[in-house]
Amino acid sequence: MIVLDLRDKRPIYEQVVEKLSQLIVCGVLEPDSKLPSVRSLAIDLSVNPNTIQRAYAQLEQDGYLYTITGRGNFVADSSSWKKGRMTVVENDLRQALKEARQTGMSRESVDRIVTEIWSGASDVTANSASNAETASQIDSNGGEE
Amino acid sequence: MIVLDLRDKRPIYEQVVEKLSQLIVCGVLEPDSKLPSVRSLAIDLSVNPNTIQRAYAQLEQDGYLYTITGRGNFVADSSSWKKGRMTVVENDLRQALKEARQTGMSRESVDRIVTEIWSGASDVTANSASNAETASQIDSNGGEE
DNA sequence: TGAGTGTATTAAGACATTTAATACACTTGT
DNA sequence: ACAAGTGTATTAAATGTCTTAATACACTCA
Numbered sequence: 001m002i003v004l005d006l007r008d009k010r011p012i013y014e015q016v017v018e019k020l021s022q023l024i025v026c027g028v029l030e031p032d033s034k035l036p037s038v039r040s041l042a043i044d045l046s047v048n049p050n051t052i053q054r055a056y057a058q059l060e061q062d063g064y065l066y067t068i069t070g071r072g073n074f075v076a077d078s079s080s081w082k083k084g085r086m087t088v089v090e091n092d093l094r095q096a097l098k099e100a101r102q103t104g105m106s107r108e109s110v111d112r113i114v115t116e117i118w119s120g121a122s123d124v125t126a127n128s129a130s131n132a133e134t135a136s137q138i139d140s141n142g143g144e145e
Numbered sequence: 146m147i148v149l150d151l152r153d154k155r156p157i158y159e160q161v162v163e164k165l166s167q168l169i170v171c172g173v174l175e176p177d178s179k180l181p182s183v184r185s186l187a188i189d190l191s192v193n194p195n196t197i198q199r200a201y202a203q204l205e206q207d208g209y210l211y212t213i214t215g216r217g218n219f220v221a222d223s224s225s226w227k228k229g230r231m232t233v234v235e236n237d238l239r240q241a242l243k244e245a246r247q248t249g250m251s252r253e254s255v256d257r258i259v260t261e262i263w264s265g266a267s268d269v270t271a272n273s274a275s276n277a278e279t280a281s282q283i284d285s286n287g288g289e290e
Numbered sequence: 291t292g293a294g295t296g297t298a299t300t301a302a303g304a305c306a307t308t309t310a311a312t313a314c315a316c317t318t319g320t
Numbered sequence: 321a322c323a324a325g326t327g328t329a330t331t332a333a334a335t336g337t338c339t340t341a342a343t344a345c346a347c348t349c350a
Contacts, residue, residue: 048340069296070347089248096241097262103234117242118252193309214327215316
């Protein structure tokens with residue numbers, strides 16, 4: 001389900017936050033479905049439970065999941081993260097566009113790229129790290145709660 | 146000339162690289178003009194010369210400046226950085242657009258933002274961190290060669 | 291009760307960033 | 321030649337973040 005990129009210089013917990021939030025945003029992980037436990041995910045990724053705990057704490061902070069002590073972590077409803085996510089995404093986009101214009105990229109080039117992105121498949125798993133699908137499944141349970 | 150943002154969690158040398166490369170890209174600093182010396186800029190920013198040296202080394206690596214030992218650092222021609230800059234900028238833009246689409250932003254919203262950016266003034270100094278406070282001014286020398 | 295869950299704490303090591311204090315070779319103006 | 325200013329290199333120490341390790345505690349559920 002999740003594959004860590006060892007070449008990525010960012011902290012592990014940050015990668016986990018990125019990957020899981022993507023899966024939640026694009027709907028692969030449905031609301032109220034159970035996420036892997038802190039310990040099981042730590043084992044699957046071969047990292048320390050504290051590292052996963054930190055990632056989950058951040059995801060909860062950002063509204064991507066909610067926690068029930070003794071039971072586990074569950075995917076939150078989109079209403080919890082939609083607003084904050086949109087703000088972040090829009091800021092990132094504005095920043096990238098400003099840099100593009102500053103560097104001399106034409107509007108036509110930008111429009112071409114936009115069209116290209118909006119035409120292609122919205123591939124969540126496609127990252128700089130070309131991942132093999134054969135990773136340890138994190139599912140724990142099959143689905144709903 | 147340059148103002149460091151103390152709230153920015155990125156390394157100082159990285160901020161210096163960003164600010165100076167922006168000034169070079171947008172033409173505020175003209176090719177072959179002399180940049181502040183390592184020591185003077187360090188004093189102006191109240192940081193260690195080694196930190197500035199590191200930033201300058203990175204800027205030279207990226208083609209934004211060239212060095213003449215004993216004389217100083219000078220702004221490079223756009224031909225030196227145009228290609229690499231374009232690649233980085235386009236990748237950033239593609240990433241931001243993918244995130245935007247993933248989050249559910251409409252093409253119309255994107256087009257609206259693009260139009261907005263391409264209409265507004267290309268303000269180099271305007272960053273996400275609306276800074277106006279606690280920072281150290283850089284001024285060093287008046288700068289021609 | 292026992293297994294599984296989230297949560298918290300403390301200690302240690304690895305690593306990056308930054309500062310400090312020098313030192314050396316080069317260029318320029320005198 | 322000399323002094324001042326330049327880039328460059330080195331070593332050491334301090335600081336902060338990330339990660340691991342080893343526990344411990346409260347909760348839920350079968």
